[in-house]
Amino acid sequence: MLFSWEEVHWVLLDLDGTLLDKHFDDYFWETLVPEEFARRHGLSAAAARHEVFARYQRQEGTLNWTDIDFWSEELGLDIPALKESIRHLIEVHPEVEEFLQFLRGLGKKVVLVTNAHWRVLNLKMEQTGLVGYFDQVVSSFDLGAPKEELACWQVLQQRIAFQPEHTLLVDDNAEVLAAARRYGIRYLFFKGMSSSQLAPGGHPDFPVLMNFRELM
Numbered sequence: 001m002l003f004s005w006e007e008v009h010w011v012l013l014d015l016d017g018t019l020l021d022k023h024f025d026d027y028f029w030e031t032l033v034p035e036e037f038a039r040r041h042g043l044s045a046a047a048a049r050h051e052v053f054a055r056y057q058r059q060e061g062t063l064n065w066t067d068i069d070f071w072s073e074e075l076g077l078d079i080p081a082l083k084e085s086i087r088h089l090i091e092v093h094p095e096v097e098e099f100l101q102f103l104r105g106l107g108k109k110v111v112l113v114t115n116a117h118w119r120v121l122n123l124k125m126e127q128t129g130l131v132g133y134f135d136q137v138v139s140s141f142d143l144g145a146p147k148e149e150l151a152c153w154q155v156l157q158q159r160i161a162f163q164p165e166h167t168l169l170v171d172d173n174a175e176v177l178a179a180a181r182r183y184g185i186r187y188l189f190f191k192g193m194s195s196s197q198l199a200p201g202g203h204p205d206f207p208v209l210m211n212f213r214e215l216m
């Protein structure tokens with residue numbers, strides 16, 4: 001292990017891909033939404049997929065990316081209702097509850113920090129029952145900037161007064177980790193195993209965590 005838990009007072013955790021199986025979101029955005037878009041607008045599957053993916057690409061790294069109201073409007077679909085229709089597919093990564101209990105046992109401050117929109121966040125908290133493990137749950141929609149931007153961490157620190165040099169962050173998005181590093185967050189881990197349906201990934205710039213047991 002690359003650090004001592006005594007040095008860590010705050011643990012900031014991403015939600016999708018980090019605590020939850022990203023397969024839910026991948027299936028939703030890459031399969032279900034293009035299918036519904038094709039049906040709604042009378043397009044072929046291939047044409048719908050092409051159009052929808054082009055629209056996604058234009059919003060990458062912005063708050064619109066995870067803003068379901070934006071996407072309902074942009075695509076002419078009821079995104080919340082569609083999410084609700086597949087809520088049974090929301091899964092927590094297998095070792096996550098054990099890790100959250102471990103953190104509780106150590107008395108760490110545990111904060112969920114996600115780019116997820118509040119409505120999706122609420123659905124996922126309801127479905128998984130994880131909410132009781134966190135001292136705070138923060139959506140970047142409340143901070144005014146996505147986690148890929150320095151501003152997000154500045155506003156978060158004003159809100160929850162964490163000390164970056166005593167903080168550990170796990171995220172499956174390297175751009176988020178890079179912004180957190182620029183802000184001075186000291187212990188950064190890239191979650192390499194984000195989806196049960198994809199091969200695990202690595203990253204050259206950050207220590208890679210496949211399973212939370214590696215931190216326990």
Ligand SMILES: [Mg+2]
Pocket residue numbers: 014015016017018171172173
């Ligand atoms: Mg994530």
